[in-house]
Amino acid sequence: MIINFRLNKISIEKKNMPKGSIEAKNNLRITDVREESISSLTKEKALNLDFVFKVMYEPKVAEVEMQGNVTFMNDAKAVKDILENWQKNKKIKQEVAVPIFNHILSKCNVKALALEEDVELPFHVPIPRVKTKAEMSQPAKAS
Numbered sequence: 001m002i003i004n005f006r007l008n009k010i011s012i013e014k015k016n017m018p019k020g021s022i023e024a025k026n027n028l029r030i031t032d033v034r035e036e037s038i039s040s041l042t043k044e045k046a047l048n049l050d051f052v053f054k055v056m057y058e059p060k061v062a063e064v065e066m067q068g069n070v071t072f073m074n075d076a077k078a079v080k081d082i083l084e085n086w087q088k089n090k091k092i093k094q095e096v097a098v099p100i101f102n103h104i105l106s107k108c109n110v111k112a113l114a115l116e117e118d119v120e121l122p123f124h125v126p127i128p129r130v131k132t133k134a135e136m137s138q139p140a141k142a143s
Helices: 076-089 094-118 133-137
Strands: 002-014 023-036 044-058 062-075
Touching (some): 002 094, 023 076, 062 094
16 A cells, blocks of 8 residues: 655756657656655554656657655565565566556656646647547548
């Protein structure tokens, strides 16, 4: 269970004016995992997972970067296994990583969209749009 989400760095830099076709690629990676001491009445332990989230607009148009951490709580054995696995091979088991990554992505993507709007960049994820019946019946255009 994720009990805390914290951003420590938020950066957006527009390097060049967008011209022609640009591509937005995003990347999320865990950079460190360490045990977190929490005062709790339960036997659960916690881990702090540091992360870096980036959106790169290519070719060299802009970059959004966020660094932060999440605190993840689980039973003592699970926390010990996650920490040992991280220290051994810098990996987190998929069943643990997926909900953590989804939580980070949901928080960072929303923040990135607001920043992209502020510096007049196209959104890195598609935003739902309302269409007329006529638009819906037209065949999709090839990009």
